[in-house]
Structure formats: structure tokens, C-alpha cells
Amino acid sequence: MPFSASLVPHFDVSVHVVLDSFGKAGSVYRETDEARATFEAVVDDLIAGQFNNPVRVVAFNTSEGWSRDVSEDVAREIVRRLAGRLLAASSRKFVETYVDEDELLRCESGVA
Numbered sequence: 001m002p003f004s005a006s007l008v009p010h011f012d013v014s015v016h017v018v019l020d021s022f023g024k025a026g027s028v029y030r031e032t033d034e035a036r037a038t039f040e041a042v043v044d045d046l047i048a049g050q051f052n053n054p055v056r057v058v059a060f061n062t063s064e065g066w067s068r069d070v071s072e073d074v075a076r077e078i079v080r081r082l083a084g085r086l087l088a089a090s091s092r093k094f095v096e097t098y099v100d101e102d103e104l105l106r107c108e109s110g111v112a
Contacts, residue, residue: 012063016042016070021053029058039070043077046095049088072098079103084110 015037021027030051035041042057057074060067075098078087086108087095095104 019056046091049090054094082107
């Protein structure tokens, strides 16, 4: 039997979204382009300060049927990537929720 393409799209990908707080206006899961909903892109965006006041990062994969809070994993990866660079002020509180402040300061200074 010849191969035929499936009519059902393949969506077996893990998506990462950031819960961003806007104070009294409330919190929202920030809309993002499909290509920018990866772990790596979220880490890069947090380092660059692309969010107002990030509170949480949630990952999900609907094909595999799971979702989980990956905030600590993201915060630790941010610290690992800093290597002498300063973290954007808007992301500092988020990272300090999951990583010791001294560890963060050492990484920003390039000592860690």
C-alpha cells in the first residue's frame, strides 16, 4: 500500500508559556509565537527582560497529555547562562524565588 500523508497535524511538542503579572490589572499567560514557545526562547526572553513581572513558567504537551510548572528549571538555566552578564531587573524577582541571591550575584559577576 502506498504511503499517504496524514490529515491530522503533528503537534507533539512541548510548549512553554510565562505567567506575567501586571499588578492590579491582573496576570496573563503571555501570548507568544509558536516558534518562541520553547524552553530556550523563554530563558533568552527572561534574561533580556521581555516580561513585565514574570511569576511562573508552565510547560505542556497536549499529545503526551502532561503539563507542569518548570519555573525552577528555567530560573536555574538563566543563572547558568548569565556568566558575567547582568540579569534584566524585571526578571530578577522571578529568579530569586528559585535561586539563592548570592548564587545569582556570583553568576552575574562571572565568579560562579
